[in-house]
Structures are given as structure tokens and as C-alpha cells.
Amino acid sequence: GQNIDQPTEMTATEGAIVQINCTYQTSGFNGLFWYQQHAGEAPTFLSYNVLDGLEEKGRFSSFLSRSKGYSYLLLKELQMKDSASYLCAVLDSNYQLIWGAGTKLIIKP
Amino acid sequence: GAGVSQSPRYKVAKRGQDVALRCDPISGHVSLFWYQQALGQGPEFLTYFQNEAQLDKSGLPSDRFFAERPEGSVSTLKIQRTQQEDSAVYLCASSLVSGGHSTDTQYFGPGTRLTVL
Numbered sequence: 001g002q003n004i005d006q007p008t009e010m011t012a013t014e015g016a017i018v019q020i021n022c023t024y025q026t027s028g029f030n031g032l033f034w035y036q037q038h039a040g041e042a043p044t045f046l047s048y049n050v051l052d053g054l055e056e057k058g059r060f061s062s063f064l065s066r067s068k069g070y071s072y073l074l075l076k077e078l079q080m081k082d083s084a085s086y087l088c089a090v091l092d093s094n095y096q097l098i099w100g101a102g103t104k105l106i107i108k109p
Numbered sequence: 110g111a112g113v114s115q116s117p118r119y120k121v122a123k124r125g126q127d128v129a130l131r132c133d134p135i136s137g138h139v140s141l142f143w144y145q146q147a148l149g150q151g152p153e154f155l156t157y158f159q160n161e162a163q164l165d166k167s168g169l170p171s172d173r174f175f176a177e178r179p180e181g182s183v184s185t186l187k188i189q190r191t192q193q194e195d196s197a198v199y200l201c202a203s204s205l206v207s208g209g210h211s212t213d214t215q216y217f218g219p220g221t222r223l224t225v226l
Contacts, residue, residue, distance in 0.1 A: 004151070031212050042113070042200065042217035043152070050212065087151050091212060096165070097142075099151030 002026045004100035006088050011106045012078055020073045020086050020103045028093020034062050034073045035087040037102065043087055046073070075105075083107045111135065113218035115201050121224045122191045130186045130221045134203030141184050142215060143176055144200040152200055158184060191225045198222050 003025045012018040024032070031050035035043035049055055049064035049071060061074040073086055085102040092098050114133045122128050134141050140159055144152035145168075154168040160181035169176070173191075178184040188195055198220040206213035 033214075035217075042219045045214045045216070048212065048214065089151070094165075095212070096154055096157075097152075097215070099153070101150050 002090075002092065002098050004088055004090060004098055006086075006100040006103045008101070009104045009106065011108060012075075014078055014080060014107055014109050016078050017074065017076050018078060018105065020075075020088075020105065022071045022073070022088035022100060024069050024071070024088070024090045024098075024100075026090045026092045026098055029066060030091040030093070030095055032062075032064055032071050033089045033091070033097070034060075034071075035089065036084050037087055038084045046086075078107050080107050080109070113201055113203055113216055115199075115218040115221050117221060118219060119222050119224075121226065123226055124193060125190050126225075127187065127189045128191055128223065130188075130199050130223070132184045132186070132201030132203075132218060134182065134184070134201070135205075135216055136182075138203035138205050138216075139181075140204045140206065140213070140215075141178060142202040142204075143184070143186050144202065145170075146198045146200055146220070148197075155186070155199075188223075191223075193225050196223055196225045 006022045034046040037043040047062035054063045059076045064071045087102045088100040089097045143155040146152045157165040158178045173189045175187045200220045201218045202215035204213040204215045
């Protein structure tokens with residue numbers, strides 16, 4: 001079967017750095033997405049990785065290792081508004097998005 | 110510009126009632142997706158349209174679920190004889206690129222929260 005694993009919840013301090021991990025086992029791989037979802041709102045696109053390595057975009061970076069079936073989202077200089085769920089999703093061989101359950105990130109002052 | 114919009118934002122239905130959920134994708138977007146999201150879970154794929162053609166409906170949980178996009182823009186997800194287990198947030202997403210195989214980013218609407226009593 002297809003499986004995306006990410007921690008259920010993480011807590012971090014304002015101004016700090018946090019890394020949210022995602023491991024996947026899917027039938028085929030056509031890229032990995034990270035989305036941010038505030039409570040009661042739509043998921044919003046953060047990043048897309050299809051090649052190994054680190055993609056940096058402002059305070060957010062995303063890393064992919066296809067051989068390990070592993071990705072992480074790195075958030076720097078955390079702000080209170082970063083409190084949200086972070087969803088990892090893999091595009092499988094049928095170009096269908098397979099989603100993780102999301103990691104709820106709690107930022108404390 | 111305008112994003113993906115969905116209506117209603119909230120819907121309460123009695124068990125056995127039929128409901129219709131509407132999605133207005135971003136103008137010009139070819140692909141449209143419906144997802145079901147249970148509380149504390151990631152979205153689960155329901156169905157996919159390319160223009161007016163429904164190319165994949167493998168995620169629809171039963172024959173009570175039906176989706177259409179007759180003119181290739183607005184889409185409606187209909188659930189007949191609703192059951193309590195249908196309670197969830199129904200998300201619609203659209204993407205620009207045509208073609209069945211696409212890595213193009215999906216843009217999501219705010220969702221419709223359906224509660225079946």
C-alpha cells in the first residue's frame with residue numbers, strides 16, 4: 001500500500017528553527033509537495049521537490065532524498081503566524097496526490 | 110486575482126438528505142480535483158476532471174457520490190442519501206496545466222464543512 005508518515009504534532013519557540021520530517025512509500029514518484037494549512041482554511045502551496053537536494057525559499061526550505069523516501073521542511077525564524085498544520089504529499093505514478101495526515105506545529109512565545 | 114471558491118462554506122444535513130457542493134475554480138484552470146478531509150487528517154482524493162471530462166473517479170467512496178463539470182469550469186459534487194460518515198470537509202482544487210500527467214501546483218478552495226446529523 002501507499003504510506004506517508006509525518007509526526008502528528010510539534011512544538012517550537014518563536015524565533016527558533018524547526019524541522020518537520022516526512023517519509024513515504026508510494027507506487028512511483030513524481031515529486032513531493034509541502035502545503036501549509038491553517039485551521040479551517042485551505043491548504044496553501046509551500047514547495048515542490050522532484051530532484052534530490054535542498055530548495056530554499058525565504059524562511060522555508062525543503063529537502064528531498066528519493067533513495068531514502070524522505071523529505072523535510074525546515075522553518076527558520078519562526079513567527080506566531082507559522083502555527084498551522086504542514087502537509088506532506090507525494091505525486092504517485094498515476095500523478096495522483098497521496099497525502100500525509102499533517103503535522104500540527106505549535107509556536108510558543 | 111480570484112482564487113478557488115466553494116459554496117456553501119458550511120452545510121448541515123439530516124441523514125438521508127441529498128446535498129450539492131459547488132466549486133468555482135480559478136479562471137482558465139483546466140484541471141479540477143475534489144478531496145475529502147476528515148478532522149486531523151490529510152485530504153483524500155475523490156475525483157479529477159480535465160475540462161469537462163471526468164478522468165478519474167476512483168476515490169469516490171460509494172455510488173451515492175457523484176461529480177460533474179458540464180461546461181469545464183464550475184463543478185458540483187453531489188452526495189445522495191447522506192450518512193453520518195460523510196461528515197467531513199470537502200476541498201476543491203484546480204491547476205492550470207492540461208494533460209493527464211501533470212506536476213502542476215494545485216490551488217485549493219476554502220472547503221465546505223459538511224455535518225450530517
